[in-house]
Amino acid sequence: MTSTLERLSPWLFTIGLFVAWELVCRLAKVDPFIMPAPSQVFLAVGQYWRPLLRHSGVTLWTTMAGFALAVAFGVALGLVVGWSRAIYRGIYPVMIGFNSIPKVAVVPILVVWFGIGEIPAILTAFLISFFPIVVNVATGLATMEPELEDVLRALGARKMDIMLKVGIPRAQPYLFGSLKVAITLAFVGAVVSETIAANAGLGFLMVQAGSNFQMPLVFAGLLGLAVEGIAMYAVFAAIERRMTRWAFRSSMSAGT
Amino acid sequence: MSAFVELDKVSLAYRGASGEVLALRDTSLKVAKGEFAAVVGPSGCGKSTLMKLVTGLVAPTAGTVGVAGARVTGPVKLAGMAFQNPSLLPWRSVIDNVLLPLEIVEPHRGRFRAERKRYAAAAGALLGTVGLDGFGHRFPWELSGGMQQRVSLCRALIHEPALLMLDEPFAALDAFTREELWCVLRDLWQKIGFTVILVTHDLREAAFLADTIHVMSARPGRIVATRRVDLARPRDLSVCFEPAFVDIVHDLRGRIAEVRQG
Ligand SMILES: Nc1ncnc2c1ncn2[C@@H]1O[C@H](COP(=O)(O)OP(=O)(O)OP(=O)(O)O)[C@@H](O)[C@H]1O
Numbered sequence: 001m002t003s004t005l006e007r008l009s010p011w012l013f014t015i016g017l018f019v020a021w022e023l024v025c026r027l028a029k030v031d032p033f034i035m036p037a038p039s040q041v042f043l044a045v046g047q048y049w050r051p052l053l054r055h056s057g058v059t060l061w062t063t064m065a066g067f068a069l070a071v072a073f074g075v076a077l078g079l080v081v082g083w084s085r086a087i088y089r090g091i092y093p094v095m096i097g098f099n100s101i102p103k104v105a106v107v108p109i110l111v112v113w114f115g116i117g118e119i120p121a122i123l124t125a126f127l128i129s130f131f132p133i134v135v136n137v138a139t140g141l142a143t144m145e146p147e148l149e150d151v152l153r154a155l156g157a158r159k160m161d162i163m164l165k166v167g168i169p170r171a172q173p174y175l176f177g178s179l180k181v182a183i184t185l186a187f188v189g190a191v192v193s194e195t196i197a198a199n200a201g202l203g204f205l206m207v208q209a210g211s212n213f214q215m216p217l218v219f220a221g222l223l224g225l226a227v228e229g230i231a232m233y234a235v236f237a238a239i240e241r242r243m244t245r246w247a248f249r250s251s252m253s254a255g256t
Numbered sequence: 257m258s259a260f261v262e263l264d265k266v267s268l269a270y271r272g273a274s275g276e277v278l279a280l281r282d283t284s285l286k287v288a289k290g291e292f293a294a295v296v297g298p299s300g301c302g303k304s305t306l307m308k309l310v311t312g313l314v315a316p317t318a319g320t321v322g323v324a325g326a327r328v329t330g331p332v333k334l335a336g337m338a339f340q341n342p343s344l345l346p347w348r349s350v351i352d353n354v355l356l357p358l359e360i361v362e363p364h365r366g367r368f369r370a371e372r373k374r375y376a377a378a379a380g381a382l383l384g385t386v387g388l389d390g391f392g393h394r395f396p397w398e399l400s401g402g403m404q405q406r407v408s409l410c411r412a413l414i415h416e417p418a419l420l421m422l423d424e425p426f427a428a429l430d431a432f433t434r435e436e437l438w439c440v441l442r443d444l445w446q447k448i449g450f451t452v453i454l455v456t457h458d459l460r461e462a463a464f465l466a467d468t469i470h471v472m473s474a475r476p477g478r479i480v481a482t483r484r485v486d487l488a489r490p491r492d493l494s495v496c497f498e499p500a501f502v503d504i505v506h507d508l509r510g511r512i513a514e515v516r517q518g
């Protein structure tokens with residue numbers, strides 16, 4: 001009984017939100033130009049579904065491309081950083097400094113280098129999302145139980161053996177935990193870049209619609225972003241659960 | 257009789273953030289081949305440090321460590337170790353945890369892939385001798401603390417090491433499980449005949465299992481007394497109620513009290 005309710009509650013809550021939004025717009029007679037009601041937004045979705053789909057596809061592609069780069073680069077750097085304390089110490093301040101730069105500020109530079117289009121979006125998605133991957137992989141390696149390391153070293157294990165047998169499998173829940181965070185960040189990066197310097201993508205679509213005063217379409221774009229963001233998060237949360245079932249069962253949990 | 261493990265006037269200082277900590281000073285210790293030695297002493301006196309020195313995980317600041325007739329200069333590669341925390345790998349099944357050392361130690365490492373079946377059978381048999389028949393394909397989190405500690409013992413022994421180093425392996429277990437595992441360890445030792453160095457806080461454990469008990473002083477630690485245990489083998493748990501056994505425990509308790517006074 002409770003479990004059915006629990007399963008349905010996200011849906012109920014979302015529908016409730018839309019209903020409340022609709023009621024507020026109707027009762028307060030909000031100008032649709034300021035804030036369109038959900039019914040108008042859905043109407044716009046129906047009307048413009050072709051461009052919406054096409055631009056969503058572009059955003060999806062730039063996000064995934066940037067994210068793929070971030071995974072490859074982040075895992076590699078995370079392994080290097082987790083490998084030795086000296087590298088960790090040396091590289092950490094640089095990474096913190098880099099991470100604290102708002103990535104919007106980098107977009108103009110990317111535009112100068114690569115011109116307006118998909119490449120700045122992909123690179124912004126990459127730059128914004130690799131950091132949590134690096135930190136998580138490095139943490140997974142660095143928090144290995146010293147006793148386990150002793151057991152293996154007393155057998156004559158080399159650093160490489162310890163990494164392969166213990167470090168890397170141990171870092172996996174941390175990695176998969178970070179992916180669902182990284183994908184949302186990559187998405188943010190891609191959309192931010194699209195709103196500034198692109199000729200396709202949901203961010204671009206919304207800017208265009210806004211300058212044409214098509215507020216329902218702007219909100220339809222927003223809706224598209226939300227759906228896409230939730231879908232990507234859900235996919236990576238599911239992958240995380242599948243890949244690291246042991247970590248959910250045993251006391252060790254990722255990210256702590 | 258030449259010693260299998262020999263520490264000669266070993267000192268060890270850790271370089272910490274707040275200066276040097278002298279953990280061991282002029283510690284000398286001999287353990288014969290096949291002997292069951294126990295080390296007892298107050299907390300923080302350097303017992304775990306002693307284990308690391310013998311296995312070559314840390315190098316002495318002064319003095320020499322020898323194992324099997326050779327001077328120890330790096331990790332010894334023939335020791336099995338088990339600690340208070342079983343530290344099993346949660347993503348591996350019980351049998352794969354036990355097999356881990358074989359994936360690392362030569363000559364098993366080179367043949368591991370080819371002869372995996374044979375090794376798995378050996379691991380299964382070893383699990384059987386510690387009372388874990390049929391648990392090979394379970395995962396560590398499905399096991400109780402006592403069962404995990406049995407697996408940890410098997411992992412320490414699967415490559416048939418000449419030397420078994422145990423650092424308070426039973427400290428986290430309840431009294432009944434602990435006594436059960438004493439018997440498991442006793443039987444394994446009697447069957448296989450490796451050399452054991454067991455660090456413990458439990459004087460009854462030391463007296464029940466060991467041939468010789470070494471008492472360490474407070475930090476900086478060194479061996480202040482060595483006492484032989486001449487109780488007949490094989491020992492049964494009922495030996496714990498014999499006057500000779502109780503005498504030994506009392507004697508040890510007195511000595512520890514002395515060294516704690518300083
Ligand atoms: N890596 C280290 N760096 C600095 N000091 C250390 C280090 N490891 C141990 N020490 C110090 O060396 C001393 C001996 O430590 P050790 O772990 O050998 O004690 P122990 O006898 O095993 O204690 P316990 O019975 O509580 O396990 C302690 O005072 C400890 O503070």
Ligand SMILES: [Mg+2]
Pocket residue numbers: 303304305423
């Ligand atoms: Mg200790």
